[in-house]
Amino acid sequence: MDLFANLALGFSTSLSFTNLAYCFVGVFLGTAVGVLPGLGVPATVAMLLPATFVLPPVSALIMLAGIFYGAQYGGSTTSILVNLPGETSSVITALDGHQMARQGKAGRALATSAIGSFFAGTVCTLLMAMFAPPLGAMALEFGPAEYFSLMVLGLVASIVLASGSILHALGMVVIGLLLGLVGTDVNSGAQRFALGISELIDGINFVVIAMGMFGLGEIAANLQNADTRELTVKKVTGLWPDREDWKRIWAPILRGTALGSVLGLLPGGGAALASFGAYALEKKVSKNRAQFGKGAIEGVAAPEAANNAGAQMSFVPMLTLGIPANPVMALMIGAMVIQGIQPGPGVITEQPALFWGVVVSMWTGNVILLVLNLPLIGLWVKMISVPYHFLYPMILVFCAIGVFSLSNATFDVHLMVLFGLVGYVFKKLDCEPAPMLLGFILGPMMEEYLRRALLLSMGDPMTLVNSPLSAILLAIAAILLVLVLLPAFGKTREEAFQEN
Amino acid sequence: MKLSTMAKLAAAAACLALAPIPGSAQTYPTKPIRFIVPAPPGGAIDILARLVGEKLAASMGQPVIVENKPGASNNLGTDLLAKSAPDGYTIGIVGGSHNINKYLFKDLGWDPEASFAPIVYTHVVPLVFAIHPGVPAKTLPELIAWFKANPDKAKVATSGRGSAQEMAAEMLQMMSGTKLLMVPYKGSSQAHPDLLAGRTALYIDTISAIQGHVKSGAVRAVAVSTAKRSPAMPNLASADEQGLKGYDANTNGGILAPAGTPKEIVAKLNAEINKALKQPDVTAKLEGAGIQVQGGSPAEYAALIKSDLAKWKKVIDAAGLQPE
Amino acid sequence: MQLRAAGPKDVWAGLIYIAFGGGVFWATLSYRLGTAGRMGPGYFPRVLALILVTIGVISLVRGFIVRGTPVGEMAWKPLATISLSAALFGLLLERAGLMVALAALVLVSASASKEFRWDPKALVGLVGLIAFCVLAFVKGLGVPLPILGSWLEPLAVMAPWLR
Numbered sequence: 001m002d003l004f005a006n007l008a009l010g011f012s013t014s015l016s017f018t019n020l021a022y023c024f025v026g027v028f029l030g031t032a033v034g035v036l037p038g039l040g041v042p043a044t045v046a047m048l049l050p051a052t053f054v055l056p057p058v059s060a061l062i063m064l065a066g067i068f069y070g071a072q073y074g075g076s077t078t079s080i081l082v083n084l085p086g087e088t089s090s091v092i093t094a095l096d097g098h099q100m101a102r103q104g105k106a107g108r109a110l111a112t113s114a115i116g117s118f119f120a121g122t123v124c125t126l127l128m129a130m131f132a133p134p135l136g137a138m139a140l141e142f143g144p145a146e147y148f149s150l151m152v153l154g155l156v157a158s159i160v161l162a163s164g165s166i167l168h169a170l171g172m173v174v175i176g177l178l179l180g181l182v183g184t185d186v187n188s189g190a191q192r193f194a195l196g197i198s199e200l201i202d203g204i205n206f207v208v209i210a211m212g213m214f215g216l217g218e219i220a221a222n223l224q225n226a227d228t229r230e231l232t233v234k235k236v237t238g239l240w241p242d243r244e245d246w247k248r249i250w251a252p253i254l255r256g257t258a259l260g261s262v263l264g265l266l267p268g269g270g271a272a273l274a275s276f277g278a279y280a281l282e283k284k285v286s287k288n289r290a291q292f293g294k295g296a297i298e299g300v301a302a303p304e305a306a307n308n309a310g311a312q313m314s315f316v317p318m319l320t321l322g323i324p325a326n327p328v329m330a331l332m333i334g335a336m337v338i339q340g341i342q343p344g345p346g347v348i349t350e351q352p353a354l355f356w357g358v359v360v361s362m363w364t365g366n367v368i369l370l371v372l373n374l375p376l377i378g379l380w381v382k383m384i385s386v387p388y389h390f391l392y393p394m395i396l397v398f399c400a401i402g403v404f405s406l407s408n409a410t411f412d413v414h415l416m417v418l419f420g421l422v423g424y425v426f427k428k429l430d431c432e433p434a435p436m437l438l439g440f441i442l443g444p445m446m447e448e449y450l451r452r453a454l455l456l457s458m459g460d461p462m463t464l465v466n467s468p469l470s471a472i473l474l475a476i477a478a479i480l481l482v483l484v485l486l487p488a489f490g491k492t493r494e495e496a497f498q499e500n
Numbered sequence: 501m502k503l504s505t506m507a508k509l510a511a512a513a514a515c516l517a518l519a520p521i522p523g524s525a526q527t528y529p530t531k532p533i534r535f536i537v538p539a540p541p542g543g544a545i546d547i548l549a550r551l552v553g554e555k556l557a558a559s560m561g562q563p564v565i566v567e568n569k570p571g572a573s574n575n576l577g578t579d580l581l582a583k584s585a586p587d588g589y590t591i592g593i594v595g596g597s598h599n600i601n602k603y604l605f606k607d608l609g610w611d612p613e614a615s616f617a618p619i620v621y622t623h624v625v626p627l628v629f630a631i632h633p634g635v636p637a638k639t640l641p642e643l644i645a646w647f648k649a650n651p652d653k654a655k656v657a658t659s660g661r662g663s664a665q666e667m668a669a670e671m672l673q674m675m676s677g678t679k680l681l682m683v684p685y686k687g688s689s690q691a692h693p694d695l696l697a698g699r700t701a702l703y704i705d706t707i708s709a710i711q712g713h714v715k716s717g718a719v720r721a722v723a724v725s726t727a728k729r730s731p732a733m734p735n736l737a738s739a740d741e742q743g744l745k746g747y748d749a750n751t752n753g754g755i756l757a758p759a760g761t762p763k764e765i766v767a768k769l770n771a772e773i774n775k776a777l778k779q780p781d782v783t784a785k786l787e788g789a790g791i792q793v794q795g796g797s798p799a800e801y802a803a804l805i806k807s808d809l810a811k812w813k814k815v816i817d818a819a820g821l822q823p824e
Numbered sequence: 825m826q827l828r829a830a831g832p833k834d835v836w837a838g839l840i841y842i843a844f845g846g847g848v849f850w851a852t853l854s855y856r857l858g859t860a861g862r863m864g865p866g867y868f869p870r871v872l873a874l875i876l877v878t879i880g881v882i883s884l885v886r887g888f889i890v891r892g893t894p895v896g897e898m899a900w901k902p903l904a905t906i907s908l909s910a911a912l913f914g915l916l917l918e919r920a921g922l923m924v925a926l927a928a929l930v931l932v933s934a935s936a937s938k939e940f941r942w943d944p945k946a947l948v949g950l951v952g953l954i955a956f957c958v959l960a961f962v963k964g965l966g967v968p969l970p971i972l973g974s975w976l977e978p979l980a981v982m983a984p985w986l987r
Contacts, residue, residue, distance in 0.1 A: 039965075043967075044965065047965055047966050047967070167834075167879065167882060167883055167886070168837060168883070170879055171837065171841050171876065171879045171880070171883065174841075174845075174872055174875055174876045174879065175841075175844060175876065177872055178844075178848055178869060178872050178873070178876070181868065181869050181872075185865040187863075187865070188856070188864065188865045190855060190856070190865040192851075192852075192855060192865055192869065193848070193851055193869075216906055216907065216910060219902075219906055219933075220899055220902050220903040220906050220907075220936075221899070223899065223902035223906070223936055223937060224897075224899035224902060387939070388937075389934065389937035389938075389939040389940065390946070390949070392933070392937075393929070393930045393933045393934045394930075394953065396906070396909065396910060396929060396930075396933050397926060397929060397930060397953060397957065399910075400910055400913045400914075400929060401957060401961055401967070401969065404914075404917065404967075404969065405961070405967045405969075408967075408968050410914040410915070410917050410918060411914075413910060413911075413913060413914035413917070414911055414914045416910060417907045417910045417911050417914075420903075420906065420907055420910070421903065421907060424899075424903055425840075428833075428895055428896060428898065429833045429836050429837045429840075429895065430833055430837075431837055447868040450863075450868070451863050451868075454860075454861055454862065454863065455862065458861075459859070459860075459861025459862055460861070461860070461861070
């Protein structure tokens with residue numbers, strides 16, 4: 001079997017002392033960057049890129065990849081402990097993960113996140129080893145029409161994940177969509193809503209909004225409640241999932257892995273939907289759906305597995321087609337080019353040791369992450385028992401430095417302050433930030449794909465349903481929307497009756 | 501008044517540090533040099549800045565700090581460079597958009613010629629006419645004929661307003677008399693999937709970004725955009741050779757200082773950077789990435805900026821593009 | 825700010841949606857609209873603005889009909905202090921440098937807590953935090969944060985490693 005020969009080649013490459021060392025450096029740095037709120041992975045990879053020029057290509061890629069998925073582990077830690085998501089995906093983990101932390105179950109949430117991620121990582125390594133080239137080809141089936149329909153489905157999912165009023169979830173999604181449009185329009189080059197501020201010409205960075213709304217807004221709200229001098233209100237109960245927890249998480253981890261590995265293959269923004277989609281799915285199928293948003297362990301397990309699966313599978317289009325799924329991948333392609341390797345379908349045949357070495361290193365990296373992170377859980381849990389009045393100035397320091405480092409601009413720090421104020425007001429009005437952030441990510445992509453689809457079809461809207469894939473996605477979105485809205489109308493009526 | 505004494509001392513020290521002392525070009529540099537890259541890390545000008553910066557630091561004995569100031573089609577970082585002190589301690593590198601943006605953006609805040617003292621022309625990256633293999637054309641004239649016969653299929657990917665990819669496509673439209681549907685993308689990586697799948701027919705992309713797909717056969721190269729052939733693809737005939745007389749599009753760049761930087765310092769930087777560009781490891785790394793290393797005097801670079809500005813103005817006027 | 829409505833949260837949220845949507849709509853008036861088949865830069869945002877205003881109106885109406893919980897008390901003071909501290913960091917960073925900006929951020933933000941007092945141990949912690957940030961971010965990761973800033977730049981003559 002080719003598979004075993006390939007895997008053997010991969011193991012012999014990735015387990016060499018040098019590569020193992022760079023893998024460790026990568027995942028360690030990644031964890032650190034992920035844990036520190038605001039400090040972005042693209043910025044870190046960019047800063048380290050010149051240093052990789054002198055490394056052998058395999059080691060360089062193994063290290064950069066390690067930073068990327070290491071940060072996914074680290075990012076969940078911060079969002080669970082202090083409700084501060086620095087990555088798109090950790091917004092979802094924060095929903096239930098932080099609630100668990102407040103109930104004294106931070107250890108279990110962190111362990112669940114690590115286990116879910118590790119499982120997803122293992123499955124995806126195997127999938128990549130077996131099917132990478134055909135899976136990569138699948139990515140090309142997705143044109144602008146299909147992506148637009150996928151984004152519509154994502155929007156509907158974002159309404160599902162709101163735990164409060166559906167009306168406000170909708171409102172926040174639309175506000176997010178609009179905020180996402182700030183900056184230069186790709187199609188016409190027009191500057192929209194930039195208010196004459198040159199720093200806004202490229203739009204608002206996700207991290208600025210997340211740090212403002214979750215960091216500043218949250219801290220102000222916590223300071224108001226005198227009783228939350230410490231983040232953990234209840235006594236810490238166990239650092240490891242118990243029998244009951246295991247029973248509850250295995251199925252969500254499986255579903256999350258499946259969903260994440262499919263979405264991760266789509267370079268045009270699929271991976272961003274992985275954790276949102278998995279959470280929405282669990283909320284619809286789980287027996288404990290009433291607990292979602294209040295500390296359901298399924299709400300940590302599924303999105304964490306999906307997120308890691310998505311992150312890992314997004315390497316497939318890059319390695320097999322030379323098409324990067326996100327800015328970090330684009331930088332890695334830059335690293336390959338500098339090393340004299342042409343990214344594209346030729347990589348597997350011309351550089352088998354590089355291809356299989358990187359694929360297998362993701363698994364060894366996941367093992368290192370598990371070994372690195374599980375013992376740290378005790379330490380993390382201790383950290384949040386530090387009195388809050390010592391903790392929050394430190395959180396602010398990391399937010400401020402991280403936000404500055406996004407594009408080395410103090411403007412972003414001031415923008416973060418603005419979003420802190422906005423976030424606090426919304427919090428007071430029970431308008432949740434999570435749907436807004438998803439709208440923010442989807443907004444510009446949705447518009448871009450819709451306009452491109454119509455441009456390519458010469459203005460014919462039927463292009464959105466002519467492709468079976470696109471039609472199916474829209475149909476699922478429509479069904480899901482009906483499922484979401486039906487009980488909502490019912491509830492409103494109930495409330496209205498109570499009123500009378 | 502302790503504080504005011506301190507303040508005076510500080511002010512005096514500041515004057516010492518900043519005042520241009522006559523003859524300082526001999527001792528230059530005495531402190532670290534800031535090297536502004538108006539683009540995100542990883543692109544052609546960033547790679548070049550880092551490679552050159554490393555050599556400069558070694559040869560001049562002062563650290564060279566590469567600082568990425570991306571944003572607004574490179575305009576943010578370029579603006580910062582234009583407004584920095586002209587003392588030789590801030591230099592910057594620009595790419596192809598430097599000679600285009602003047603005509604596509606309102607209130608730029610800087611002028612590509614008046615605001616800068618050119619130091620050296622560093623590089624040129626040729627573009628490649630890459631078509632989906634399903635398009636029945638092997639040469640540029642065949643492609644133009646096919647576009648004319650199938651106007652509904654003449655869909656050309658571009659990298660957005662003001663990109664070299666867009667300018668090259670507009671130049672093709674202007675010189676060949678075809679009508680092309682421009683489909684804007686955010687950049688190469690976004691445009692490639694649709695080209696590979698055949699949703700767009702043509703993309704005139706940089707040789708560095710597209711050559712992997714050409715080698716694998718995922719796309720077909722029909723011409724190179726520069727007047728001369730590219731050493732990276734010596735068998736590919738240029739558009740000029742194939743009948744589009746005078747067609748010459750590329751993305752090029754160089755290193756600039758703010759206008760008013762002392763001539764001696766510019767001359768010293770020019771000499772040092774020219775030396776750095778000739779080092780074999782620098783050349784090898786850049787050529788491998790499809791970047792052709794240039795060099796020469798400050799005056800030669802100034803002349804190139806002038807002629808490029810005139811060239812793109814003609815294309816932009818013909819296309820009727822307006823700052824939006 | 826107690827409204828005499830059944831659901832003041834819905835009312836306020838509705839007003840915000842309407843104001844935001846209205847503002848966006850007004851801003852899109854200067855963008856080219858295009859057609860549904862060939863959208864200009866104004867099309868998508870204008871449609872979204874109209875949807876947002878509609879949601880705002882529904883929320884407003886619901887706020888007057890359906891009973892909801894009152895808006896809790898606003899914590900203006902901690903909110904203002906936290907915001908001020910972060911804004912100060914932004915203002916001071918390039919002028920007075922990272923060390924001063926961090927000290928301002930930490931001290932001002934900490935004063936928002938009821939537990940705030942001058943404590944030598946906490947000051948040692950502050951110095952340690954600043955040292956950590958300088959070493960980890962500037963020296964370690966190479967984030968171009970000015971350690972001294974333009975005001976204190978002359979001090980670099982005495983300590984060049986602070987540059």
